[in-house]
Amino acid sequence: MTSDDVAAAPILATRGLVSGYAGSRVLHEVDVELPEGGVLAVLGRNGVGKSTLVSTIMGLVRPMAGSVTVAGREVAGSRPDRIAKLGVGLVPQGRRVFAPLTVAEHLEIADRAGRKGDWTRDRVVELLPRLGERMRHRGDELSGGEQQMLAIARALLTNPTILLLDEPSDGLAPSVVHQVADVVREVCGAGMSVLLVEQNLRLALSVADRVVVMQKGSVRWDASVGEFRRNRERAEELLGI
Amino acid sequence: MSATSSGMTPAPAPVRRPFPVRTTVLVGVVVLLLALVPWTFGAFTVATFTRALVFAVLAMSVNLLTGVAGMPTLGQAAYFGVGAYTGALVAIHWSDLGVLQLVLATLAGVVAALVTGPLAIRGRGVAFLMITLAIGEIGFSAAGRLDSVTGGTDGLSGIPPVVAVPGTEGLVNEGLIYYYVLVVAVVAYLAVAMLLRSPFGLTLRGLRDNEGRLRAVGYRTDSYALAAYVYAGGLAALAGSLWASSQRFVAPGDLGFEVSALALLAVIVGGVGSMWGACLGALVVVFTQDYLGQLFSGHAPLLLGLLFVLAVYLLPKGIAGGRSQWRRLFPRERSQEDDEAVTPV
Numbered sequence: 001m002t003s004d005d006v007a008a009a010p011i012l013a014t015r016g017l018v019s020g021y022a023g024s025r026v027l028h029e030v031d032v033e034l035p036e037g038g039v040l041a042v043l044g045r046n047g048v049g050k051s052t053l054v055s056t057i058m059g060l061v062r063p064m065a066g067s068v069t070v071a072g073r074e075v076a077g078s079r080p081d082r083i084a085k086l087g088v089g090l091v092p093q094g095r096r097v098f099a100p101l102t103v104a105e106h107l108e109i110a111d112r113a114g115r116k117g118d119w120t121r122d123r124v125v126e127l128l129p130r131l132g133e134r135m136r137h138r139g140d141e142l143s144g145g146e147q148q149m150l151a152i153a154r155a156l157l158t159n160p161t162i163l164l165l166d167e168p169s170d171g172l173a174p175s176v177v178h179q180v181a182d183v184v185r186e187v188c189g190a191g192m193s194v195l196l197v198e199q200n201l202r203l204a205l206s207v208a209d210r211v212v213v214m215q216k217g218s219v220r221w222d223a224s225v226g227e228f229r230r231n232r233e234r235a236e237e238l239l240g241i
Numbered sequence: 242m243s244a245t246s247s248g249m250t251p252a253p254a255p256v257r258r259p260f261p262v263r264t265t266v267l268v269g270v271v272v273l274l275l276a277l278v279p280w281t282f283g284a285f286t287v288a289t290f291t292r293a294l295v296f297a298v299l300a301m302s303v304n305l306l307t308g309v310a311g312m313p314t315l316g317q318a319a320y321f322g323v324g325a326y327t328g329a330l331v332a333i334h335w336s337d338l339g340v341l342q343l344v345l346a347t348l349a350g351v352v353a354a355l356v357t358g359p360l361a362i363r364g365r366g367v368a369f370l371m372i373t374l375a376i377g378e379i380g381f382s383a384a385g386r387l388d389s390v391t392g393g394t395d396g397l398s399g400i401p402p403v404v405a406v407p408g409t410e411g412l413v414n415e416g417l418i419y420y421y422v423l424v425v426a427v428v429a430y431l432a433v434a435m436l437l438r439s440p441f442g443l444t445l446r447g448l449r450d451n452e453g454r455l456r457a458v459g460y461r462t463d464s465y466a467l468a469a470y471v472y473a474g475g476l477a478a479l480a481g482s483l484w485a486s487s488q489r490f491v492a493p494g495d496l497g498f499e500v501s502a503l504a505l506l507a508v509i510v511g512g513v514g515s516m517w518g519a520c521l522g523a524l525v526v527v528f529t530q531d532y533l534g535q536l537f538s539g540h541a542p543l544l545l546g547l548l549f550v551l552a553v554y555l556l557p558k559g560i561a562g563g564r565s566q567w568r569r570l571f572p573r574e575r576s577q578e579d580d581e582a583v584t585p586v
Contacts, residue, residue: 058457084459092457098450101443109447112440113459158459 010069011036011193012057012088012162017066017076019049019056026052028217029066032195034162039184039194041208041225043201045240049217050197051093054166057195058090059083070162085115089160093167093197095147097139097154104135106154114158118190124153127186145176152183162193169200181207201239205229213238268430268517275423279416289531291419291487294426297523298480299500300507301433301516302473307505308514309437310469311449312365315501316373319357319380320350320474322496324481326384329397329491337411339403339421343482350478351471358470362463365452377501384493396492403486418487425483429476433516436472445469449514503530506545510552512559521560 010033020026026049034040042050055061057068059080068076070086084090098106107121125132128149134142142150148168155163165184169177177200184207188194198204204211211228213221213235220238221228228235278290299321307313324346331342361372384391391397402411405421412418436442444465447455452462485491494500503526511522529548534541556563 060453060457079461080453080456081459081461084457090457092454096451096454098447098454100446100450105443105446108440109443109455110458112444113455115459154458 010034011071012195013067013069014053014057015067015069017053017056017068018064019052019061019066020064021052021061025064026217027056027063030214030217030219032212032219032222034193034195035210036193037188037191038210039188039196039208041204041211042195042197042214043199043204043211043239044214046199048214050214051166052217053214054090054093054164054195054197057083058088058164081113084113084158084160087115087159087161089155089158089163091148091151091155091163091165091168093170095144095151097142097147097150099140100138102136102138103131103142103150106139106150107131107157110154110157115160117159119156119159121157124156127156127183128153144171145173145179148172148176148180149183152180156187160192162195163187164195164197166197167199168196169198169203177203272423272427276420279419284415286532287415287419289528291415291422292531293524293527294419294422295480295483295487296504296507296527297520298426298429298483299477299504300511300519300523301429302476302480303501303504304508304511304514304516304519305433305436305445305473305476306469307508308512308519309442309449310445310466311452312362312466312469313370313505314373314473315370315498315505316361316375316377316380317473317477317504318496318498318500319377320353320477321481321484321500322380322384322491322493323353323474324350324478325485325491325495326391326397326481327478328482328485329400330390332400332403332485333397337401337404338407339405339425339486342403342486343425343479346482346485347475347479350481351475353478354471354474355467358467358474362466362470374498374501377496377498381493381496381498384496391491391493394493396490396494397485398490400485400489400491402489412486422483422487425479429479430516430520433476437516441465441468503545506549508559510548510556510559512556512561512563515559515561518559518561525560 012034014030014032017027017030018025030053032040032042032053042053044050052061056063059075059078059082063076066076067074070083070088073086075083075086101109107124111121130146131149131153134146139147139150152168168180172180181203184194184196188207196204196208205225205228208225211223211225212219215238221234223231279287299317303314303317327349328342328346331345336342357376361369361376364372385394387393402413403421404411412421444455444460448462448465456462484495507522507526508519509522510525511520512518525548526545529544530541533544537544552559
């Protein structure tokens with residue numbers, strides 16, 4: 001999807017979302033919309049609340065105010081497992097694979113918990129063949145790239161309709177970042193909607209069709225990729241590049 | 242790695258975790274060696290082995306929570322006590338049949354864990370440890386005060402000898418009691434081993450490593466934590482029933498903090514997360530306390546303290562982790578196959 005104007009109804013939306021930790025507010029009335037089948041890139045410097053946004057959507061952080069809707073259904077404050085069952089998959093920042101479990105066990109654990117659908121172990125291994133060669137290796141024996149692919153595979157096996165990717169390029173070699181981009185395009189081609197939190201501007205712009213820029217816990221700019229590219233000065237000012 | 246490779250990689254088969262042949266043979270050999278104990282040692286040593294086996298079942302219960310599910314506990318003595326008193330009361334008032342005592346004691350432990358578990362699993366880490374410690378202390382206190390049921394601080398004595406097989410005499414011979422406990426302990430070990438190889442066991446390992454990730458995949462982790470707690474409660478109660486049958490006396494001291502702490506020590510010495518390690522740790526702790534403690538006239542607590550310090554410094558992963566620690570100290574020469582196996586992306 002490369003259109004500047006994605007008109008589809010949002011499959012994921014936050015309205016006036018306020019969230020944070022232990023009484024400290026990190027997000028201030030955040031409004032974002034992810035159209036069905038689209039890729040929304042959430043950009044911003046370190047510490048602006050991007051990962052808190054993802055964690056709040058996933059239910060890992062309880063919102064203080066505002067709403068989160070998934071396919072029109074209010075999920076703000078719901079348990080993460082309920083949100084996952086509604087079709088939201090998370091690839092967390094830093095991969096965070098289960099260190100003592102093998103690749104095969106990761107796939108099994110995700111397969112058993114997730115919704116049934118087109119994403120089967122066969123299909124995931126077909127998409128990420130390296131994992132097929134690493135089935136008996138523990139999570140902590142994998143390289144950073146393999147761990148990232150495993151984290152993506154784990155999320156895909158829950159058959160999500162919305163995939164939340166939190167800084168998937170973090171700490172990866174450029175060649176592996178390309179592969180992550182390929183995977184994002186592949187899952188989008190399969191009809192999945194993706195919310196991509198990223199600091200790697202090149203990766204974000206290569207896959208997204210809309211961009212949200214955050215600053216100090218608020219959305220400062222919501223633009224199509226085309227508009228973002230055209231307004232270089234504003235982008236540089238907000239992102240500090 | 243090609244994300245868009247068109248080549249079909251063989252699909253991963255569902256993970257099967259059968260008992261490895263080597264492990265099965267090893268368990269068989271250990272059981273055979275244990276079966277020789279009454280033929281090899283005197284009555285005192287056999288009785289010590291009996292206590293060690295009971296303690297091994299309790300240590301497995303502690304390890305299931307602490308090592309497998311990642312919920313360190315200091316309260317398993319409470320369920321051990323529930324099982325011990327239930328087994329004793331069944332034996333005194335109803336039936337001297339061992340199977341009945343074991344089943345009812347286990348059920349009582351399960352019910353007790355079901356009632357207290359929802360409170361305990363609200364916390365994790367230190368909070369969970371403190372809540373379980375409180376549960377253990379409440380159990381200890383209740384056992385001392387409920388005179389009409391538990392006999393109060395005097396405890397319950399006059400427990401009739403357990404009947405292992407219907408229609409036979411009760412077991413009074415130290416060697417026969419040992420065999421009764423050995424059979425039940427082996428069955429308990431196999432039951433736990435099967436649990437750990439099941440999808441439920443896999444989920445518990447995921448729970449230990451990172452609960453948040455497991456929840457984000459779609460697991461209701463509290464249910465799994467409660468199920469583990471209840472399973473461990475039942476296992477501890479089974480050990481309690483064995484204790485009542487073998488000692489034929491139950492007192493509030495059997496529910497004390499010291500019992501929970503020693504069971505945790507057994508798990509640490511044996512290797513957190515390893516069931517055979519926990520059993521071996523139980524053997525080491527009981528023999529240090531009962532055998533060496535006697536040789537060094539009443540210095541058992543000092544010896545146990547030394548054991549703990551030595552385990553932490555020399556074997557931080559316990560006896561079961563000794564092999565991997567040895568490998569780290571003396572790595573074998575890498576083969577080409579190894580090099581290929583760890584080639585990063």
